[in-house]
Amino acid sequence: MTLKADPAAQVRLLDVQELDSTVDQLRHRRASLPELAEIAKLETSRAGLADRVRDARIVVDDLTVELRKAESDVEQVRARRARDRDRMDQGLITNAKDLQRMTHELESLERRVSTLEDAELELMERMEQAQQELARAEEEIAATDARLADLAASQAEKESEIEAELQAVVARRGPAVQDLPADLLALYDKLRQAKGGMGAALLRARQCGGCRLTVDPQELARIKAAPADDVIRCEECQRILVRTSESGLGGRQAGTGD
Structure with a gap:
């Protein structure tokens, strides 16, 4: 069963990912x-x-x-x-x-x-x-x-x-995840733990921002045809793929409101 989430919530997941990535980078800096x-x-x-x-x-x-x-x-x-x-x-x-x-x-x-x-x-x-x-x-x-x-x-x-810096970023995460669907956030957290800190990635110019692989035309057609509230997963790395106007799909995209 395909997970559903409001397109705007999916886009907000990218903000959460950016914050979490920043936290990871800061912790790595501290340890290195x-x-x-x-x-x-x-x-x-x-x-x-x-x-x-x-x-x-x-x-x-x-x-x-x-x-x-x-x-x-x-x-x-x-x-x-x-x-x-x-x-x-x-x-x-x-x-x-x-x-x-x-x-x-x-x-x-x-x-x-x-x-x-x-x-x-x-x-x-x-x-x-x-x-x-x-x-x-x-x-x-x-x-x-x-x-x-x-x-x-x-x-x-x-x-x-x-x-x-770390405390400032951590403080911003609370408001960022507020009101996000619990099932979407749970999947994101599970994937982030399994995928080296990245659970969600932007689909940009037909390329997954997580594994950096270009989505093949057949899969791209499936993604394009999927409802805007479907939570799409990368076929290669299984991360959440967030669709925006940058995804190269044409037509109505997640988070555009059109």
């Missing part, structure tokens, strides 16, 4: 803001930077412990060396064998101090490198955070503007 893509990319990058900062801080902390131990070891050996020297310098060791043993021990302590000092120096160099790496990572993460804050502010501003 360039800030969103950059924020996602930077957040991934920041996660890597956070790992770098964590790892660099662990290295610095570990080297700090090693360096303190190295400094302590050096100080202990230096203290022992100084104590032995003082004993020898003060003439407290008179036995020849003890003196020889002490001399050998001092030589060993000198070598030990030299070895420990070299190790301490190496640790200090590694510490400097680790601190530089930590500082670089922290600078990069700070710059990333600053950029993320700027992007978030820009995103919020644009979303606010889009939301204002």
